[in-house]
Amino acid sequence: MAGAAKPYAEVRESVRALCAQFPASYWRELDRGRDYPKAFVDALTKAGFLSALIPEEFGGSGLPLSAAAAILEEVQAAGCNGAACHAQMYMMGTLLRHGNAVQKQKYLPEIAAGKIRLQAFGVTEPTSGTDTLGIATTAKRDGESYVINGQKIWTSRAEHSDLMLLLARTAPKEQVKKRSEGLSVFIIEMREALGKGLAIRPIRTMMNHATTEVFIENLRVPAENLIGEEGQGFRYILSGMNAERILIAAECVGDAKWFIEKASAYAKERSVFSRPIGQNQGVQFPIARAYAQMRAAELMVAEAAGRYQRGEDCGEEANLAKLLTADASWTAANMYVQTHGDFDFAEEYNIERKFRETRLYQVAPISTNLILSYLAEHVLGLPRSY
Numbered sequence: 001m002a003g004a005a006k007p008y009a010e011v012r013e014s015v016r017a018l019c020a021q022f023p024a025s026y027w028r029e030l031d032r033g034r035d036y037p038k039a040f041v042d043a044l045t046k047a048g049f050l051s052a053l054i055p056e057e058f059g060g061s062g063l064p065l066s067a068a069a070a071i072l073e074e075v076q077a078a079g080c081n082g083a084a085c086h087a088q089m090y091m092m093g094t095l096l097r098h099g100n101a102v103q104k105q106k107y108l109p110e111i112a113a114g115k116i117r118l119q120a121f122g123v124t125e126p127t128s129g130t131d132t133l134g135i136a137t138t139a140k141r142d143g144e145s146y147v148i149n150g151q152k153i154w155t156s157r158a159e160h161s162d163l164m165l166l167l168a169r170t171a172p173k174e175q176v177k178k179r180s181e182g183l184s185v186f187i188i189e190m191r192e193a194l195g196k197g198l199a200i201r202p203i204r205t206m207m208n209h210a211t212t213e214v215f216i217e218n219l220r221v222p223a224e225n226l227i228g229e230e231g232q233g234f235r236y237i238l239s240g241m242n243a244e245r246i247l248i249a250a251e252c253v254g255d256a257k258w259f260i261e262k263a264s265a266y267a268k269e270r271s272v273f274s275r276p277i278g279q280n281q282g283v284q285f286p287i288a289r290a291y292a293q294m295r296a297a298e299l300m301v302a303e304a305a306g307r308y309q310r311g312e313d314c315g316e317e318a319n320l321a322k323l324l325t326a327d328a329s330w331t332a333a334n335m336y337v338q339t340h341g342d343f344d345f346a347e348e349y350n351i352e353r354k355f356r357e358t359r360l361y362q363v364a365p366i367s368t369n370l371i372l373s374y375l376a377e378h379v380l381g382l383p384r385s386y
């Protein structure tokens with residue numbers, strides 16, 4: 001597809017070459033059984049893409065966030081689905097920026113070598129939804145351990161991850177000065193914890209996402225697995241959430257590109273009334289509009305990633321990137337369905353699969369309303385609504 005020259009051209013090319021080994025039929029098969037794309041995740045790991053952000057001293061490539069964005073964008077633009085493994089990239093910041101030297105030395109080389117996966121992010125709970133400060137899972141210090149009790153929901157990839165970053169309350173709400181204090185982040189070694197206080201139940205969803213409910217009962221976690229300072233976890237999670245928004249925004253750009261490229265090709269090739277359907281402006285214009293929307297949104301992803309990797313405040317840009325790209329991918333998805341007509345609805349064209357997959361990003365990892373509310377209150381200074 002035309003457009004400005006892209007940074008990380010070689011990385012992009014290698015990702016595309018790898019993705020070519022995982023054709024649409026591979027994803028369709030997995031989708032039917034809601035199976036985890038293990039071979040794909042293993043290949044990305046082996047090629048070093050999932051350790052792009054790990055510093056070289058720990059065995060990674062030490063690349064900045066914009067490189068991770070390029071990798072995930074290409075995965076989606078090739079028709080694959082990075083949701084099976086994107087968390088390793090966006091959670092990395094929490095460990096890199098706030099983990100201590102011992103934790104980094106213990107986990108990063110093994111993650112970089114592909115021996116273990118850091119793929120599960122336990123924040124959302126059934127009763128609190130978007131209100132992260134309202135979580136009810138508690139961690140109580142007991143000697144050299146913390147004892148954790150509670151429940152998480154929508155903990156994606158929990159069955160396929162060795163490590164989980166978990167957010168829990170270490171001080172009751174009434175006892176903290178600021179609402180955002182009293183929460184802490186822990187590294188949970190899942191294999192060790194399973195059956196000893198940790199239970200996972202898969203949730204079958206509209207698309208193939210390997211998401212789960214996680215039940216935690218008297219789970220003992222060594223105190224050395226606390227990330228940073230006790231009570232400051234919300235701050236650490238927030239910086240991870242900005243990375244998450246930027247990387248998922250890059251995936252949405254990739255999805256939009258996939259829809260636009262396929263729609264353009266089909267509009268040239270499909271002939272009705274003895275001419276290509278793409279000769280009709282009623283068919284051309286929605287494709288052109290989707291392209292314009294995607295290109296504009298793509299610029300905001302670059303802006304947000306740049307700010308993040310320079311260590312600047314990027315809350316506004318990360319939220320804008322997520323909002324604009326999720327809208328762009330959804331516009332492009334609808335446009336493709338309209339362009340392709342009846343044949344969309346047949347599984348074999350993969351449109352319905354990509355359509356279901358990209359719909360998620362209007363809701364998760366943060367829903368559109370909450371982004372608008374952030375912009376209204378924190379950027380435009382409008383009165384707080386909640």
Ligand SMILES: Cc1cc2nc3c(=O)[nH]c(=O)nc-3n(C[C@H](O)[C@H](O)[C@H](O)COP(=O)(O)OP(=O)(O)OC[C@H]3O[C@@H](n4cnc5c(N)ncnc54)[C@H](O)[C@@H]3O)c2cc1C
Nearest residue numbers: 121122123124129130154155156364365366367369370386
């Ligand atoms: C497939 C999937 C995978 C996920 N993976 C993970 C994961 O790995 N780890 C994790 O921790 N979480 C995960 N999540 C959770 C995800 O981050 C939340 O679903 C998301 O934050 C939105 O939560 P909710 O829809 O339950 O929101 P709710 O808070 O229940 O809100 C429901 C609706 O009300 C609106 N709303 C609520 N409050 C307001 C308000 N004040 N103003 C305006 N509108 C409001 C919301 O925008 C939304 O439309 C996942 C979710 C899904 C569906």
